[in-house]
Amino acid sequence: MSLHESTTITIQEPKSETRAKVGTKNVKFLGASGGGGGGGGLKRGLAIFDFILRLAALAAALGATIAMGTSDQTLNFFTQFFQFRARFDDLPAFSFFVAANAVASGYLVLSLPFSIVSIVRPQIGGVRLLLIILDTVVVALVSAGAGAAAAIVYLAHQGNTKINWVAICQQFGSFCERVSGAVVASFIAVFLFILLVVISAVCLRRN
Structure with missing residues (x-):
């Protein structure tokens, strides 16, 4: 037993x-x-920062659009029938600048809901992939508009004697100040867009 x-x-x-x-x-x-909760917390933090940057980029791009689109100055000589006038649409580069920043502003408004989805569900990689693709396209568009406008602003301030381009900012001071501020705001938007692309790349890498 x-x-x-x-x-x-x-x-x-x-x-x-x-x-x-x-x-x-x-x-x-x-x-x-x-x-894994730590990684999710980091991605949620990056998503919140992404949302804040989009709001800042929207303010910069929209400000650049409004400043350039409302730039207009008229010089009166002798009578009101003999005038010199400077408007943004007198130059194709400025018109392209307004269009590019307006498109960027509209895109940023539409992208805000997707950014909110990334905050609520940071593990979803499809939304982040869509944002990084569209952000890259808008970076190229706004950079082209800002670069073209910056070249015209430089000529307006400095002129070019070789091609008889006269500097007009001595006469159209208010106009030049307005378009110069618009170009600076647009380059700020470009920098913020680059940060958005970097954030999206980091989030996709962690997925």
Whole structure:
């Protein structure tokens, strides 16, 4: 009878060890899954920063659009029928600048809901991939508009004697100040867009 009992004890010991090993594996698995919360918190923080940057870029792009689109100055000589006038649409580069920044402003408004989705569900990579593609396209568009306008603003301030381009900012001071501020605001928007692309790239890498 005692021999039978010892045999029973020998069978139970491996079972207890097996259960202990299974329990240890379960604990390790739960610990590994719980550690992923830190990555989710980082991505949510980046998504919040992304939303703030989009609001700042919207303010810069919209400000550049309004400042350039309302730039207009008229110089009166002798009578009101003999005038010199400077408007943004007199130069195609300025018209393209207004169009590019207006498109960027509209895109930023439409992208805000997607940015909010990234805050609520940071693990969704499809939304972030869409944003990085569109952000890159808008960076190229706004950079082209800002660069073209900056070249015209430089000529308006400095002129070019080789091609008889006369500097007009001495006469149209208010006009030049307005368009110069618009160009600066547009380059700020470009810088913010670049930061948005970097943030999206970091989030996609962590996925």
